[in-house]
Amino acid sequence: MNAVNQIPEHQKPAFMASLEAMQTKDSLRMYNDLVERCYLQCVTSFRSQSLKEEEKTCVASCAEKYIKLTQRVGFRFAEHQAQQGQNAQLTNDDT
Numbered sequence: 001m002n003a004v005n006q007i008p009e010h011q012k013p014a015f016m017a018s019l020e021a022m023q024t025k026d027s028l029r030m031y032n033d034l035v036e037r038c039y040l041q042c043v044t045s046f047r048s049q050s051l052k053e054e055e056k057t058c059v060a061s062c063a064e065k066y067i068k069l070t071q072r073v074g075f076r077f078a079e080h081q082a083q084q085g086q087n088a089q090l091t092n093d094d095t
Contacts (some may be wrong), residue, residue, distance in 0.1 A: 038062035
């Protein structure tokens with residue numbers, strides 16, 4: 001059963017606003033983590049205003065890997081949640 005359906009109608013707008021705020025915060029945290037990780041790993045010189053070619057390549061590769069990892073973790077989490085839901089439903093059906 002969908003958890004949102006269990007919330008009383010008068011509380012749904014506040015719940016949805018809270019959920020949206022949490023998702024925005026999570027997205028910003030992910031973006032900040034990506035920037036910090038790739039910056040620390042790839043930027044090695046402060047002699048010019050722009051990145052050197054090696055740094056640009058490193059940042060692009062780092063960002064791609066980070067995004068792929070984050071997507072994979074999200075998919076695995078969703079799979080785990082679905083499995084947990086199926087197990088809970090089987091348990092409820094047995095009782």
